[in-house]
Each structure stands twice: as C-alpha cells, then as structure tokens.
Amino acid sequence: MTPPFPFHGGLKTVRHKTESNRETILPGSVPERLVVPLRQHVGAIAKPLVQAGDRVLKGQMIGQPDGYVSAAVHAPTSGRVVAVDQQPVPHPSGLPDWCVTIESDGQDRWIERTPVDYQRMHPSDLRNFVRNAGVVGLGGAVFPSAVKMNLSGHCERLEQLILNGAECEPWMTCDDLIMRERAVEIVAGIHILAHLLQPREVLIGIEDDKPEAIAAMNAACSGTGYQVRPVPTRYPSGGAKQLTKLLTNKEAPVNGRSTDIGVQCFNVATAYTLHRAVAHGEPVISRIVTVTGHIAQPRNIDALLGSSFADLIARCGGYREGVERLIMGGPMMGFAMHSDGVPVTKATNCILAVGADALVEPPVMPCIRCGDCVEVCPANLLPQQLYWHARAKEFDKIQDYHLFSCIECGCCSYVCPSHIPLVQYYRYAKNEIWALEKEKQRAELARRRHQARMERLEREQREREAKLRQKAPPRTASPLDGATAGQSPAEPALAAPASIAVNVERSE
Amino acid sequence: MMMIVAIVALGALAGASGLLLGFAAIRFKIEGDPVVERIDALLPQTQCGQCGYVGCRSYAEAIAAGEADINQCPPGGQGGVAALADLLGRDPKPLDPELGPEKPKMVAVIDEQSCIGCTLCIQACPVDAILGAAKHMHTVIARECTGCELCLAPCPVDCIHMQPISPTITTWKWVYPAAEARAAA
Numbered sequence: 001m002t003p004p005f006p007f008h009g010g011l012k013t014v015r016h017k018t019e020s021n022r023e024t025i026l027p028g029s030v031p032e033r034l035v036v037p038l039r040q041h042v043g044a045i046a047k048p049l050v051q052a053g054d055r056v057l058k059g060q061m062i063g064q065p066d067g068y069v070s071a072a073v074h075a076p077t078s079g080r081v082v083a084v085d086q087q088p089v090p091h092p093s094g095l096p097d098w099c100v101t102i103e104s105d106g107q108d109r110w111i112e113r114t115p116v117d118y119q120r121m122h123p124s125d126l127r128n129f130v131r132n133a134g135v136v137g138l139g140g141a142v143f144p145s146a147v148k149m150n151l152s153g154h155c156e157r158l159e160q161l162i163l164n165g166a167e168c169e170p171w172m173t174c175d176d177l178i179m180r181e182r183a184v185e186i187v188a189g190i191h192i193l194a195h196l197l198q199p200r201e202v203l204i205g206i207e208d209d210k211p212e213a214i215a216a217m218n219a220a221c222s223g224t225g226y227q228v229r230p231v232p233t234r235y236p237s238g239g240a241k242q243l244t245k246l247l248t249n250k251e252a253p254v255n256g257r258s259t260d261i262g263v264q265c266f267n268v269a270t271a272y273t274l275h276r277a278v279a280h281g282e283p284v285i286s287r288i289v290t291v292t293g294h295i296a297q298p299r300n301i302d303a304l305l306g307s308s309f310a311d312l313i314a315r316c317g318g319y320r321e322g323v324e325r326l327i328m329g330g331p332m333m334g335f336a337m338h339s340d341g342v343p344v345t346k347a348t349n350c351i352l353a354v355g356a357d358a359l360v361e362p363p364v365m366p367c368i369r370c371g372d373c374v375e376v377c378p379a380n381l382l383p384q385q386l387y388w389h390a391r392a393k394e395f396d397k398i399q400d401y402h403l404f405s406c407i408e409c410g411c412c413s414y415v416c417p418s419h420i421p422l423v424q425y426y427r428y429a430k431n432e433i434w435a436l437e438k439e440k441q442r443a444e445l446a447r448r449r450h451q452a453r454m455e456r457l458e459r460e461q462r463e464r465e466a467k468l469r470q471k472a473p474p475r476t477a478s479p480l481d482g483a484t485a486g487q488s489p490a491e492p493a494l495a496a497p498a499s500i501a502v503n504v505e506r507s508e
Numbered sequence: 509m510m511m512i513v514a515i516v517a518l519g520a521l522a523g524a525s526g527l528l529l530g531f532a533a534i535r536f537k538i539e540g541d542p543v544v545e546r547i548d549a550l551l552p553q554t555q556c557g558q559c560g561y562v563g564c565r566s567y568a569e570a571i572a573a574g575e576a577d578i579n580q581c582p583p584g585g586q587g588g589v590a591a592l593a594d595l596l597g598r599d600p601k602p603l604d605p606e607l608g609p610e611k612p613k614m615v616a617v618i619d620e621q622s623c624i625g626c627t628l629c630i631q632a633c634p635v636d637a638i639l640g641a642a643k644h645m646h647t648v649i650a651r652e653c654t655g656c657e658l659c660l661a662p663c664p665v666d667c668i669h670m671q672p673i674s675p676t677i678t679t680w681k682w683v684y685p686a687a688e689a690r691a692a693a
Contacts, residue, residue, distance in 0.1 A: 424682065
C-alpha cells in the first residue's frame with residue numbers, strides 16, 4: 001500500500017474556498033482599542049503583569065504563563081493599559097473573561113526584540129522561550145506548543161514530524177494563504193521543530209485542492225529533505241489523527257498520545273510564528289484570519305490579536321444584506337458568536353458570516369437507525385449508540401463507547417437524515433461528565449476536611465480533659481479515674497466554656 | 509466399612525473447607541463496612557446535618573443500619589436519591605419535603621464591613637472553610653465552602669448570606685439539546 005492511507009469515514013463537503021483565497025493577505029491595521037484576552041490557549045489563564053494606567057510597548061509581555069500547560073500573552077501594539085477586567089470574549093457561552101484593554105498611542109513602537117540562536121540553546125531553555133513567546137497551536141485548538149515540543153519520555157526521538165496544512169474545513173483559507181505567501185518562513189520554523197524533536201522524516205500534509213500552496217511549499221522545501229505530501233480533499237483530513245493516518249498509516253491508541261507512535265503534528269501557521277519568535281524575537285501578537293461568507297469582499301487579514309471582529313469585517317467592506325449569524329471557525333466545527341464586538345484571539349482562524357438562506361434548520365426527526373453516521377465517523381465510533389446514551393443521560397455507558405475519542409468534527413450531524421444535532425449531544429455529555437468529576441473531587445475534599453476537623457476536636461477534647469485532671473487534685477486515686485471523670489455532673493458544664501476559650505486562644 | 513469411609517471422607521472435606529474459610533476470613537478481612545463507604549461516596553459531603561445526623565458519614569452509617577431512609581439529603585437532590593436507590597436496590601422516592609427543598613449550589617459570603625470577629629461561625633463551619641481570629645475580620649474560603657448554611661444561625665450580627673454560584677467561562681456547560689428535548693417530550 002502506498003500513501004496516502006485513507007482514514008475511515010469522512011465526507012466530501014461543500015468547499016467555498018475561492019471566495020476568500022483569490023486576494024493576498026491584507027496587512028492588519030492598528031485599531032484605537034485592543035481587548036486582549038488572558039486566556040487564549042488551552043491550560044491555565046495567564047497572570048496579568050500590568051494594571052490600568054501602565055504604558056506598554058508592542059510585544060511586551062502583559063500576561064505571564066501560569067504553570068507548565070500555559071502560554072504568555074503580549075501587547076499587540078504600544079499604548080496605555082486602560083483596564084484589566086472581564087470583557088466579552090469569543091466563547092460559545094457568551095460569558096466574559098479576563099482581558100487587558102489597551103488604548104493605542106498610534107506609534108506602534110516595538111519593545112527591544114532579542115532573537116535567539118536555537119541551535120546553541122538547551123532544549124528546556126528553548127521550550128521556555130517558546131512558552132514566553134506565546135506560541136500555541138494556531139489550527140484552532142491553541143494547545144501550548146512548548147508542551148508538544150517535549151517528548152517527555154514517550155519516545156526516544158520522533159519517527160515523523162507532521163506539518164498540518166490540510167485545512168479541510170469549508171470556507172477557511174488562512175493556512176492556504178500563509179503557505180502561498182510565507183512558505184520560506186514556515187520552513188525556517190520547521191527547522192527549529194526538527195532540531196528539537198529529531199524526526200526521521202518531516203511530512204507536510206496539504207489537501208490537493210491547494211495547488212498554489214503545494215507549489216510554494218515544494219519550492220521552499222527543496223534541498224531540505226522535507227516531503228510535501230498532497231492528500232485527497234476529504235473532510236476531516238486536517239484532524240491531527242486523520243492526517244497522521246493519511247500520511248503514515250499509524251493510529252495512536254485510544255488513551256495514548258501521538259508521541260506513543262512516534263508522531264507529533266503542528267499547524268503550518270504555528271511553525272511560522274515559531275520562526276518569527278526565535279529568529280526575530282517577535283512574540284505572537286497577530287494571526288491570519290479568514291473573513292468570509294456573507295461579507296462584501298471576503299479575504300484573509302493579518303490581524304492584531306485583540307482587534308474586534310467588527311473591525312475586521314469593516315475592513316472587508318462590511319456585511320452583505322441579511323446576515324443572520326456570525327460563526328468563529330468553520331461551518332463544521334465553529335460556534336456562533338453572541339456579538340461582533342468580541343476580540344480576535346489566537347484561536348480565531350475564521351470569521352464566517354452566515355446569511356438567512358443558509359440557515360434553514362429542518363425539524364429534528366426521530367433516529368431511524370440508518371447507520372449513515374457510523375459510515376462517516378472518522379474516529380471509528382458508533383455515533384448512534386453515543387446518541388442514545390447521551391439522550392438518556394447514561395454517562396457511564398456512553399464512556400464504554402469511547403465518547404472521549406470523538407473529535408466533534410460534525411460529520412455525523414451533517415449526514416443525519418433526521419437532522420439530529422448529534423455533536424451537541426456529545427458536547428453536552430462530555431461537559432456533564434467533566435462537571436460530575438469535578439463535583440466528586442470537591443466532595444472528596446470536603447469529606448477529608450470534615451474528617452480532619454472531627455479528629456482535631458476529639459484531640460482537643462482529650463487534651464482538655466488531661467489538663468483538668470492535672471489541675472484538680474485527685475479525689476479518688478483509682479486507675480479508673482479517666483472513666484469516672486466524664487460521669488461527674490460538674491464536668492460537662494466546665495468543659496463547655498473551656499472549649500470556647502481554647503478555640504479563641506487558638507484563633508488568636 | 510463403606511459408611512465409615514464416607515463419614516471420614518466427608519468429615520475431612522468439611523474440616524479442610526472450614527480451615528480454608530477460616531483462613532480466608534482472617535487473611536482477606538475488610539476493614540470497616542464497605543456498604544457505609546459506598547453510601548458515603550454517593551453523598552454530597554456538604555456536612556450540613558439537614559438529614560438529622562452529624563455529617564454525611566453518620567447519615568451513611570444510619571442508612572446502612574436501616575435507621576434512616578434514603579430521601580433525607582436535600583443537597584444530594586433527587587439525583588442523589590436515585591443513586592442511593594440504585595446502590596441499595598430499593599425503589600427511588602421523592603425527597604422528604606420536611607427537610608427542606610433541593611436548592612442550587614450556594615456559597616457563604618461574609619459582609620466584612622459588619623463582621624465583629626466573634627469566631628462563632630468559625631466554630632460552626634464543618635469543613636474549616638472560614639478564616640479569621642477573635643476581634644478580627646473573618647472571611648470564607650469560597651473554594652472550600654460546601655454551602656451548608658451552618659454558619660448563618662450563630663452569627664450575632666447576621667452578616668453572612670448565601671450567594672448562588674454563577675457559571676464562569678470555565679464552569680459553563682453545553683446544555684441538553686433543546687429542539688430534541690421538545691420533540692422527545
């Protein structure tokens with residue numbers, strides 16, 4: 001068998017790529033006001049380093065990584081911090097999150113940039129540098145790259161390093177454009193990854209509907225030994241697991257990681273930002289965003305993080321008539337925004353305006369057990385079984401069917417002839433299971449604390465009794481004194497005020 | 509003769525089995541009552557005493573001993589009753605309305621301006637989640653508060669109130685798909 005090795009299931013979806021990939025990347029403008037969320041990555045929220053009134057320079061760290069799985073956040077332009085508070089962010093809940101609001105001074109003045117020589121750096125120093133530069137996976141999952149750049153004993157060295165340029169979601173073209181225009185810098189970023197991970201081969205997977213990107217990457221890779229591998233256009237070939245299967249025919253075990261099979265996968269745009277950080281000392285303060293759909297002039301913008309969706313849409317000529325919904329991400333995996341006032345984050349790969357005509361939602365009918373969802377599931381699951389158990393809220397049974405292997409690609413919902421919102425059920429079930437798990441941990445903590453308190457009260461009671469016995473002259477010098485003392489009528493009355501006194505003493 | 513052989517053989521068998529069972533009873537002895545442990549694991553550990561027992565553990569012991577019913581825990585709610593019924597092989601029943609209604613999760617908040625530092629709430633808290641000293645301001649460690657409300661009554665200046673926990677971006681959950689819920693109903 002020769003590559004590509006097809007994965008199970010998947011779909012031919014509508015493409016809608018040409019709307020936004022005909023024009024070059026539009027350089028971003030500097031808006032007057034930037035709202036920079038401190039949580040733009042998977043893991044712990046960054047700790048704010050600035051407060052209202054502080055002056056910041058472009059590229060200055062304003063949020064410090066908090067722990068191992070975290071990433072830094074930087075000021076996208078120079079100016080003055082006007083607030084560090086909760087602001088609306090792009091999230092399906094519409095709830096606010098901690099953000100740093102910066103008023104631009106119009107000078108766009110950089111902080112001193114210090115490139116590093118990655119070949120001479122200790123690997124752990126380099127990873128720290130990457131974490132402090134705010135480099136995270138720009139495919140949309142925003143997992144801190146520094147964590148993925150550490151094999152941490154899962155394998156000696158990597159078999160295959162995979163660069164993900166598949167970009168299978170309809171409408172989205174930001175990776176296509178970055179590969180066309182910045183291929184040389186992407187390859188420079190791959191050098192850094194290859195230096196750290198020592199892979200036997202480097203494979204760059206690109207869907208075959210992007211001939212210009214494939215040509216550009218081929219040209220940039222000549223002489224490096226990196227292989228550009230076109231893969232058939234089939235959703236969701238851009239899923240890390242699906243692309244790994246396509247290129248290497250390997251699959252990670254259910255509860256394992258990709259490094260267990262010697263594979264690590266990075267998005268092409270991540271490699272680009274890695275190069276900018278290492279070779280130019282520029283942290284991640286912007287990203288390419290596809291603004292498309294029901295928009296006057298759909299195109300890709302190199303937008304500063306913290307610019308509002310409305311700013312970007314205005315730069316693309318504004319909405320066309322009849323926009324009903326604004327989606328962040330693609331139509332398959334994205335989610336609807338509550339307003340266009342939310343800021344661009346590292347996860348914002350695409351802003352999709354949807355018109356009323358595309359939003360016809362047919363009524364949900366009962367499942368007819370046709371099995372179409374099983375045919376298309378790229379994770380080899382039984383979506384129908386998952387659906388029954390999620391609907392019945394049977395959270396232990398649903399895990400027997402590997403709910404957590406579901407990548408929420410939406411293939412099952414797409415083909416369902418009864419229009420059942422299957423993925424919504426899976427998201428609901430996953431959230432409930434996590435919440436129950438957290439609840440259990442809280443209960444366990446409360447149980448331990450209650451037990452510790454009971455033990456302490458008992459100990460204090462014993463100590464008090466011992467003290468009283470010492471003070472009071474023994475009336476009867478019998479060895480049963482301890483047993484009789486508690487029975488004397490005067491004792492409890494004495495003990496009660498003493499208990500308060502001891503407690504007060506202790507708390508003072 | 510045959511009879512004696514049979515008696516001896518069966519006697520030996522019985523003796524051997526007895527020894528084996530006796531050994532197993534000592535070797536594989538289980539500390540504590542496993543049923544109590546399992547019941548305790550299903551209780552919410554609020555330690556509020558609404559069930560009439562001091563703490564969740566005592567209630568679990570009472571259930572195991574058959575002294576208490578399974579519907580006496582308002583914080584555990586109807587879901588908790590169902591889980592207990594499932595574990596004990598009984599029929600679920602509605603919560604005992606006399607013990608109070610099922611409420612959303614709450615956390616105690618001390619109005620620090622009004623607190624006189626009497627330490628009475630500190631002594632009432634079953635999980636030591638209130639921090640403070642005599643004649644100094646007290647405060648609730650929200651992360652460790654179980655929402656049991658036991659600190660409300662002792663406060664001489666009524667400066668403690670219960671606040672519902674509102675969802676944040678990290679605790680928010682996707683809801684049960686509504687369209688389908690309507691169709692199924």
